[in-house]
Each structure stands twice: as structure tokens, then as C-alpha cells.
Amino acid sequence: MKFDLNGCLKQINDIGFVDLSGLIEINDIKEIVNEIERPFQATHVNGRRGYIKMGNQRFLANTLSWGRKILDIYTNPFIVELCEAYSQSEVHLSNYRIYQTLPSKNFKMWWHVDNKTDVFDYEKEIFIPEIISADKGLIIIMYLVDVKEGGVQLVKGSHKWSRKHEGKESFDDLEVNFGEDIVTFNNKPKGTLIAYDYATIHRAEPYQGGNTRMSLFGQYSPSWMPTGEPIILHSRDLAGLTEKQMQVLSFGRNSTTENWPIAQPVEALQKHDIDNILNSIPKRKLIKQLLRKTK
Numbered sequence: 001m002k003f004d005l006n007g008c009l010k011q012i013n014d015i016g017f018v019d020l021s022g023l024i025e026i027n028d029i030k031e032i033v034n035e036i037e038r039p040f041q042a043t044h045v046n047g048r049r050g051y052i053k054m055g056n057q058r059f060l061a062n063t064l065s066w067g068r069k070i071l072d073i074y075t076n077p078f079i080v081e082l083c084e085a086y087s088q089s090e091v092h093l094s095n096y097r098i099y100q101t102l103p104s105k106n107f108k109m110w111w112h113v114d115n116k117t118d119v120f121d122y123e124k125e126i127f128i129p130e131i132i133s134a135d136k137g138l139i140i141i142m143y144l145v146d147v148k149e150g151g152v153q154l155v156k157g158s159h160k161w162s163r164k165h166e167g168k169e170s171f172d173d174l175e176v177n178f179g180e181d182i183v184t185f186n187n188k189p190k191g192t193l194i195a196y197d198y199a200t201i202h203r204a205e206p207y208q209g210g211n212t213r214m215s216l217f218g219q220y221s222p223s224w225m226p227t228g229e230p231i232i233l234h235s236r237d238l239a240g241l242t243e244k245q246m247q248v249l250s251f252g253r254n255s256t257t258e259n260w261p262i263a264q265p266v267e268a269l270q271k272h273d274i275d276n277i278l279n280s281i282p283k284r285k286l287i288k289q290l291l292r293k294t295k
């Protein structure tokens with residue numbers, strides 16, 4: 001499908017986002033979904049390439065390495081042109097991920113903005129966010145499965161006022177004020193693609209049952225902003241990249257933070273891993289250990 005650049009820019013300027021569904025061919029999405037099926041079967045641990053588990057989400061490790069099609073989507077000429085026109089700067093991919101969001105009774109994503117840096121602190125082992133008011137750019141989210149509930153939620157027009165709350169990342173406390181402006185992308189087919197100004201207040205709709213949502217996320221920052229996450233590619237895909245693709249993928253530039261997210265190692269354990277650990281401990285030792293714990 002063809003989109004009009006100026007029409008899209010106007011839409012983002014007016015309401016904070018634009019619907020680009022149809023830009024990426026369904027066959028390309030099917031191909032990607034096939035390629036990532038295997039790594040989504042097991043956690044990424046000790047040499048086994050898979051997914052990183054954090055709470056109710058699973059993030060594909062080394063997202064860009066699983067197929068040339070993935071690189072081509074992240075560097076789609078129209079997406080890049082739109083980002084550059086909106087940011088009025090050359091842009092680079094500062095954050096990217098393919099992830100599954102599972103229904104959960106315990107976890108709720110908070111209303112937030114992403115005009116920020118998120119630098120990993122190796123001592124504290126956490127990412128430290130810093131809101132940057134002047135940071136202006138777009139995030140894309142594309143559904144890789146049909147989504148009934150748990151979809152992206154955006155607060156229409158909030159890109160025009162969120163920056164006035166300097167340094168503020170979480171907007172849960174203002175929900176009573178913006179409730180009427182919430183737009184929810186539920187009941188949408190795979191291939192649904194939304195581009196939004198990342199100063200627009202947003203979250204994933206909390207949901208407690210139903211199907212797992214799988215999405216592709218990319219954040220494009222203006223060139224004056226730090227590089228962001230490490231861009232890890234497969235050598236298979238390096239031949240034939242254009243200058244523009246290399247720019248978007250930050251060729252020759254160092255990363256300024258770690259790959260997101262980094263979760264607790266214990267979250268990577270699957271049930272059979274725990275069984276293996278228990279089986280590898282001599283029974284007498286295990287019983288002694290358990291008795292000590294219950295004292």
C-alpha cells in the first residue's frame with residue numbers, strides 16, 4: 001500500500017500518531033513469524049539462543065539476527081523517510097525488539113513517554129531512564145499476530161502537552177484527566193502498524209486472558225541523540241546494505257547502553273531446568289537442605 005508522506009506527517013502533528021497498516025506485506029510478516037518460532041521456544045541462556053523472560057513478556061534475543069526481512073522492515077524506506085521528516089534530522093534505530101506480551105493478573109504497564117535515554121548501570125544492574133524534553137522522534141509498533149485485546153493504547157494529542165511536565169516519565173497519576181482521549185488498537189489483524197511521536201503518552205493495554213500478543217517495536221532517534229542499544233547483526237545480512245540502511249543501523253558507532261531488557265537470571269529457568277537441577281543434587285543433600293530451610 002502507498003502512503004502520502006505529508007498526510008502522515010500532518011496526522012502525527014495533529015494527534016500524535018498515524019496508522020500505517022498495509023505498509024508491510026503480509027507474506028513478509030508470515031516469513032518472519034516462521035523464522036522466530038524456534039527461538040521463542042526456549043529461554044536465552046548459556047549459549048542457547050532464545051528469548052529473554054521478564055515478567056509477563058518474552059523478548060527475542062538478538063532480534064535483528066533472525067532474518068534479512070527483519071532488517072528490511074526496520075530500514076523500510078518509507079518508515080525512515082517519515083522519521084527523518086518528523087525529527088528534521090537523520091535518524092538511527094536506538095531501541096528495537098520483537099516480543100510477546102502474555103496476559104497477566106499481576107503485571108500492568110504504566111502510562112509513559114519514551115523521549116529519553118535508558119542507560120544501563122552495571123553496578124546497580126538496572127537501566128536508569130532520563131527524560132530529554134527536546135528529543136523528538138517516532139516509535140513503530142507492528143503486530144505479528146492478530147490482536148484482540150492487550151493492544152497498544154495512545155493518548156490522542158498528548159505529544160503536545162507531555163513535554164511540559166519536565167523530567168516526568170510515568171503518567172499514571174494523570175489518567176483521570178486524559179481518560180477520554182485514549183485510543184486502543186484492539187481487534188486488529190497482524191500487520192497492523194502504528195507510528196507515534198514517542199512523547200505521546202502510551203502503554204500496552206493490561207489484559208488478563210486470551211491470546212499472547214506478538215509485536216515488533218522500533219524507536220528512531222534524531223542523530224544528536226545517543227546511539228542507544230548495541231546493533232547485533234548476522235554476517236549473512238551484511239552484503240548489499242545501502243548507505244541509508246547502514247546509517248539507520250549505526251554502522252561504525254559505539255552503543256551507549258545495553259540491549260534491553262536484562263532480567264534476573266532466575267527468570268530464565270524453565271520447569272525442566274529446575275527438575276534437572278533438583279535431579280543433579282544427591283537426595284540426602286537435598287533433604288538436608290530442605291530441612292534446614294523449614295527450620
Ligand SMILES: O=C(O)CCC(=O)C(=O)O
Binds near residue numbers: 114151202217
Ligand atoms: O507493547 C506496547 O504496546 C507498548 C510498548 C512500550 O511502550 C515500550 O516498550 O516502551
Ligand SMILES: [Fe+2]
Binds near residue numbers: 113114
Ligand atoms: Fe513505550
